[in-house]
Amino acid sequence: MSAWGFFGEVLVAGLAVGVMYALVAIGFVLIYKTSGVLNFAQGAMLLFAALTFVSLHEKGVSFALALVITLVIMVVLGIAIERFVLRPMAGQPPITLFMVTLGLSYIIEGGAELIWGTQVHGLDLGIEDTPIQIAGVLVSKFDLFCAGVAAVMVILLTVLFRYTRTGLSFRAAAEDQYAALNTGLRLPRIWAAVWATAGVVALVAGLLWGARTGVQFSLSLVVLKSLPVLVLGGFDSIAGAIVGGLIIGATENLAEVYLGSYVGGGIDSWVAYVVALGFLLVRPSGLFGQKLVERV
């Protein structure tokens, strides 16, 4: 194979992983945009969703029904978190809220494993992981499916944000919370809706990641992979999450393949962070982030 063909394949594989990172990052952006909370528990929610779905499915519940039940659970969980954990904390400095979600992630992770057990589950979504050739580059069908899901999700979210009343209130809350309150919007209700949406996003991302890596504890660690994506794209931009995800995914894979062998491998654990950090020094609020980051 030509050097460029190989390069293309590494690049495409990296972009495919990048899409998966972006899927996780979108969940963060939704919540950060509207309430200023960086939700570290997003990874735990993802684990919880995937684990719940798989366990239900393994217990004989049909695919569709398991999906619906998990969906309902995630929505309820999202609303409950907002109502009982974050609403009483409203008005605290952002960094305190972040630490609250850190505690939350411990509870959800522990709870998920306490309820469903700690063993690894396989998850088959019925999509083959076979490569097909597009323009001379081999691309996995599963990766294409993921990219498709991500695209659909972004379109749905865009439609939601742009054309529905709920979406309009999301944007109002994101734009200026005082003004939103002044026009009579009920912020707690908006936040509950956002958390529910983030729960759904976690379910989608959880299923795709689960199908890829197996449903197990390490799923909740994808949160660590999506943080540099957020830094790169800006914490409050969905477009940024997608672009950031693609950049991080591609860079990580290229670095691992072309540089990894010189330094002993395993560099994908930090390359993303170094890329994001280098970028931050030039543009401290990310690619698409709003200038004002800190509200303290």
Next chain:
Amino acid sequence: MSSTVLERTTTTARLPRSHGYWGPAVVLAIFALIIPQIHSDYLFDAILTPFLAISLAALGLNLLTGYAGQVSLGSAAFMAVGAFAGYNFLLRVPGLPLLGGFALAGLTAATIGIVFGLPSLRLRGFYLAVSTLATQFFVQWALTNISWFSNDDTSGVISPPAMHIGSLSLESPVRRYLLCLGVVAVLTFLAMRLVSGQTGRSLIAIRDSELAARVLGVKVLRTKLFIFAVSSFYIGVAGALWSFAYLRTVEPDGFDLDRSFEILFVIIIGGLASIRGAFLGAAFIVVLPLLLSRLGATILGPGFDSGLVDLVQKIILGALIIVFLRVEPAGLSALLARLRFPARSEQ
């Protein structure tokens, strides 16, 4: 829901009083003179020594996060730097005394701390917190993959050299404990001096409003880098103590992200911007798992599932974090202060 939801919080906490030294001195005397009389290797090896190391690390993080408001999620990386630097200095420099090795370990961590603290000059809040994760992952990778750091030892478990000061061997549980106690006591005293002096005021000014601090004439950049260095020094020495006196092996695995979170939890539970908070929080974090596994054994009988206890412990820890942040944001330290001076707590 009232509109106060969005009110920006202004810190109403008072500036720290200049510390009285009598209370800590009495506590130190008890720990140095009375407790060593107890004959229990378990007490020293499994409780007091890790407690002291965690306290010191938390103290370092509290200087950075509690006082200066710079959140770091990379404490464990600096502990690892300290442990490995101490190991390498003592291994490669003949005749280097133990405490000299610890000091060099701290200085190495401080140097790395300045390098990774540079982004703080430009980044704030979450962006800074995420960038400290870079430290965490990079350091752990470097220590695992570059074999020079572990003296080309392939087993991954390195024994630190035997510890002695002069001709006095420190290879007994009580002596290892006393070594930790001595180091921690000196560094704690210095930290108390630091935060009650002008530097401490500057740190708090930077935390509460960087702009205002600058207007007041605080040298923000210099102070930030200084506190990154001091904090990393403390955490580095804590890492050396952890490896040398508690684990008695030097390995990168123990210094993972969970350890960083643990140190952060210690200062949240103990109390941000409080010296004794670091100690109270560390005591809590060290004792909690022991209590829970005792409790598990009592309730579930001797054949209980330890994995289950781990999960329950995780949930309880998470819940405690949330409860503390909500009910007592100033932590155990404030709780203690209220118990001692009920009248003064009225704000």
